[in-house]
Amino acid sequence: MQELLPNVKWNKVWEATVETIYMTSISVVATFVLGIILGLLLFLTSKGNIYENKIIHAIVAATVNIFRSIPFIILIILLIPFTKVIVGSMIGENAALPALIIGAAPFYARMVEIALREIDKGVIEAAKAMGAKTSTIIWKVLLPESMPALVSGITVTAIALVGYTAMAGFVGAGGLGNLAFLEGYQRFQYDYTFITTIFILIIVFLIQFAGDYVTSKIDKR
């Protein structure tokens, strides 16, 4: 092992892995919540729905589309002033979080909207006919009925987020991307680049596996 990877210091790799997992987990959770809120807003205000409202729908849709279109690496730079206010620093794993969440939530919000639109209109109508409140319809019909799609959507988003954390690493946030950049790229230690790739792949596979497993468990269609 030592011969194959002469420069690798395992405690550094491990530390970076933990940082990557930390950044990914926090941003996935926040993206999940924010994306569902935005997705619900998009869905409920769309034409023919419970809170049909052209203006709100147009505003949310435009915001989502704009943030979804900005390349992530540019978004990080754009958000520097904002991040400084919120996190207080541009270095370290927390510094990446605002950009990660703002980059991923609109992406996920669209998936949520699509998932909600796939729900059979008749089921929503049946709930209304039973006298359900809108909040009941959201919690007991919309979210449970779209859950498999919401989970597979967050799986895809989480994998994208692992990639984003690596990019964020190039501009100062910690994690495996940062390690690959500092040790692998800048100091020409190819074994670092290789080992960080392997670790990122493992994380991605684990996320995919967990996502698929949960989706298949909850999908009763």
Place this chain on the structure above:
Amino acid sequence: MIKLKQVTKTYETNDSLVKAVQKVDLSIAAGEIFGIIGYSGAGKSTLIRLLNGLETPTHGTITVAERNMNEISGRELRKARQEIGMIFQHFNLLWSRTVQENISFPLEIAGLSKKERLNIVNELIKLVGLEGREKSYPSQLSGGQKQRVGIARALANKPKVLLCDEATSALDPQTTDSILDLLVDINQKLGLTIVLITHEMHVIRKICHRVAVMEDGKIVEQGKVFDVFQNPQQSMTKKFVNQVIEAESSSEMIGNLLNQYPKGKIIRLTFIGDTAEMPLITNVIRKFDVSFNILQGKVSQTHGGAVGTMFVHVDGETEQVEQSIKYIRQQKVKVEVLTDARITS
């Protein structure tokens, strides 16, 4: 129980006005099974959705169980809806919930405790005959079973009215019959008022007490099912009635029969009411020296009596044949003698 006065519903689409329901007056008594029949686009779904406030009328007043459905909204409307059950053509069950949980859903909406819910759900599962399938998901059930879940769910909050929007249209004839039997059963057991819409006359025939025929958003004819069958007024109604009581009677078919039986007479009998059950044929054969051969026929039971038509070949001495036909006429059965491809009475 249900009263509609001059109810009109107009939809505005981008380029036109659709008059889905026009000036409908309707009165449905408590405990009645009331059928509404019409072809696609007649406005049946719109009409039934007006009854539980899923649509609001453009004009007119709608009273269901003493509530003015066109005036209430918010909490009051939701409360009213809990007392109006509804079942759907495509069942509209939550696939993420088991049978038990689906039936429990309206009870959750009504705010019952878990224990209360379980008791009611178990009772309902027995009522609709789904014992043993409590933990199944909708995807594991047949169409008929899904509709049973739909019915149980609609009954959970002990409604006074049950609305059925094409509840059997996605089911095969046998399953349709079993669901209709279940509806009659709960109508009798629970004294529930049922409003049923359909485009199939045999559904009306089988379980409805009264029927309204809808065409282009208007009710063109209504009355007791048996009366409507006996004496349909509008051409639309006649078409529907013929769906059920007419044996196939194209001029081609009649021509074939006449060629096949050059001797004797071919007659068409139309039964209405009790006569259909009378042992008419036996009597004719006993009384007269004729052979009496049923070629084809269709007799159906309605609420209030039987209706149907039958083609019969009568053969024997001309005198005897004439006598027998006269006898049948006396039994209040409509007799038509077929000569050529036309019918003369």
